Amino acid sequence: MLIKKTRSLCPSCNSVVDAEIVEEDGSVWLNRTCPLHGDFRYLYWSDPEMYHRFDTYDAVGNGIANPQNPGAPENSCPTACGLCNNHHSQTLLANIDLTNRCNLDCDFCFANARACGFIYEPGxxxxxxxxxxxxxEKPVPAPAVQFSGGEPTMxxxxxxxxxxxxxxxxxxxxIATNGVKLATEPDLxxxxRDAGLDTVYLHFDGVTKETNPILAIHKKTLENLGKAGLGTVLVPTVIRGRNDHQLGDIIRFAIENIAFxxxxxxxxxxxxxxASDEDIQKARITIPDVLARVEDQMDGIIRKDDFYPVPCVLPFSDLVEAYTGMPQVRFTAHQHCGAATYVFVQPDGVIPVNRMVDVESFFESIRHMAGTIRKGGTINKYKALLEGVRGLHSSVKKGEQGNTAKFWKMIGRTLISQNFDALREFHWNALFIGTMHFMDKYNYDIERVRRCCIHYATPDGKLIPFCTYNSGPVYREQVWRKFAGKPDSGADSSGDDETFEPYSGPVLRRVGDQVLPYNHPADPNSTPVT
Structure with a gap:
């Protein structure tokens, strides 16, 4: 059954081709034909029911008002980046690669940093x-930036x-980091933290040596981050057959360390x-697969249907925009890019937020509140807020759990008193659980690219959607090569000889379930470019 038509890439030559998203054999597939290389069929989503449920949250945004490529033709995507007039989402999170140097060499790294043979490190x-x-950016500046690489702590x-x-x-x-230097350098x-770092995204693939060979290092990293009061998000790369059996254990590890x-x-x-077709079939795992494993491994405490797509929170942007009269960041990512929920961690157990509130009713109350406020007048604003809170109260009472006092207190303090510290309290008493499936050339959907809200900034002033930068027509390699430094002189693209800091620690390589220094007798790989 045809779901919709889109455009994609030929996995062999990267040319843009017409494609179809179809429901067949109990899954959702991306089909396309390249005039030179023939037909291709690759898995898009493994659960049609969840695909269609998420489709109900479809919300197309207006992009930014000052795109870098304002005259791009409709069919130019993804070969005309930076952001153009055809892009539909603002930047929610920006990425900036600080370096392509790394002190780890993971076989699944999408940056493939150590294989370059040259140094990219902007001044x-x-x-x-x-x-x-x-x-x-207009109408709203990008609110968040993540420094990545390579390994930014180098x-x-x-x-x-x-x-x-x-x-x-x-x-x-x-920062997005492997945590190696943070484990050994608490002063760093x-x-x-003192410089203003808010959050550490820590690459963390499992809770045993078999799935996470640097687990001991990570525990020390987390100890140092906890002592410094730096909030941390664990970021596992999920590979079917390698660590997908530990998703529940990773969540339990996070719950045990909820303090930070x-x-x-x-x-x-x-x-x-x-990648070969055999590699893809063996290791591919989609968002519904991840959530099904979470439900199974958490014994149903957290369920697949507890998760919602990113655009579900758009009514909050509408409400704040209507109340303040100021443009807000709008969460118009594609509905099939990711899924998330919050769970409250309490002494007597874990409660997903949608067990405490009827989410659909809650969002409808927010939408109604925003619409009423837009009708104007300061008195009407406050009246609409009070009436809306009564609707919210009703949606909270419909929740599965009886103990909703904490949730209702947070909502009341936020909306009535305009005390947004309450949201911070909510975040510190809750655990975010999410999944984001970045695309590759095998499941590449240009409609998703045009809705991307995670953008890379590049030294030539462009903003490039995440999946175009990493998986499209080789943008990452193009950018890194164009602005590469000179390895023989140790200088970066700005000519600043002081940018590079010699790294004296071990350079590690994953070999099976071990992590070994380069040139270790058990490592079959040759000495890399350093």
Whole structure:
């Protein structure tokens, strides 16, 4: 059964081709034909029922008002990036690659950083210019930036970069890290915190040595982050047959460390390098697969239908925009890009937020409140707020759990008293559980690309959607090569010889369930470019 038509990429030559999303054999598939390389059929989503449920949250945004490529033809995607007039979402989270150097070498790294043979490491001034592009977005500046790589902690000026981002007005500054240096350098952890770092996204693939060979390092990392009071999100790359049997254990690990672990964000593997059909069939796992395993491994305490797609929170943006009269960041990511929920961690157990509130009724109350407020007048605003809260109260009472006092208190303090500290209290008493499935050339859907809300900033002033940058027509490699430094002189693209800090620690490589230094007798790989 045809669900809809879209456009995709030929997995062999990366040319743009027409495609169809179809429901067949109990799954959702992406079919396409390349004139040169023939027919291709790859799994898109494994659960048609969940696919259609998420489709009800479809919400197309208006993009940014100042795109970098304002005259791009309708059919130019994805070959005309940066963001163009055909892109439908604002930047919710920006990524900036600070380096392609790394002190780990993971076989599933979508950056494939250590295989480049050259050094990409933009200078401080280059990074400031990228940050400024993000803050200049209209109608709303990008609210969050994540510094990534490679491994961002290998830069000696990381704290200065974080400090500058906070000075430029980013409410949320993050790093994506493997945690190796943070385990051995607690002073660095404190330095990054003092510079203004808000959240650490820690690559964390499991709770045993077999699934996470650097588990001992990660435990020390988390100890240091906890002592510094830095919130952490665990980010497992989920690979079928390798660690998908431990998703529940990872959540339980997060619950046990709720004092400083704020969330778990599962990322199903994306095949951004060379992959055979056998590799894909063996290791592919989709969002519904992840959520089904979570339900099974958590014994139904957290269920598959507890999760909602990103656009579900759009009514909150509508409400704040209507109440304040100010444009807000709008969560118009594609409904099949990710899923998330919150669970309350209490002494007597774990309660998903939708067991405490009827979510559909709750969102409808928010939508009604926003619509009423838009009709105007200060008195009408406050009256609509009071009437809306009564509707919210009704939706909370419909929840499965009787103990909803904490949730209702948080909502009341936030909306009636305009005390947004209550939301911070909510976050610290809850655990975020989410999954985001970034695309590769095998499941590439251009309609998803045009709705992407996670964008990479590049030294030439462009903003490129995440899945185009990593899985499209080789944008990451193009950017890194164009702005590469000179490995023989140790200089970066800005000519600053002081940017590179010699790394004296071990360079590690995953070999099966072991992590070994390069040139270890058990490592069959040759010495890499350093």
């Amino acid at each position: 401080f001034d280059d990074i400031v210019r990228m940050l400024q592009v993000l803050r200049d 830069r000696k000026d990381l704290a200065d970069i974080i400090r500058k981002a906070k000075e430029m007005g980013f409410p949320q500054v993050q 952890v404190r330095e990054l 672990v704020r969330g778990v964000n599962f990322q199903p593997i994306a095949f951004t390098g060379a």
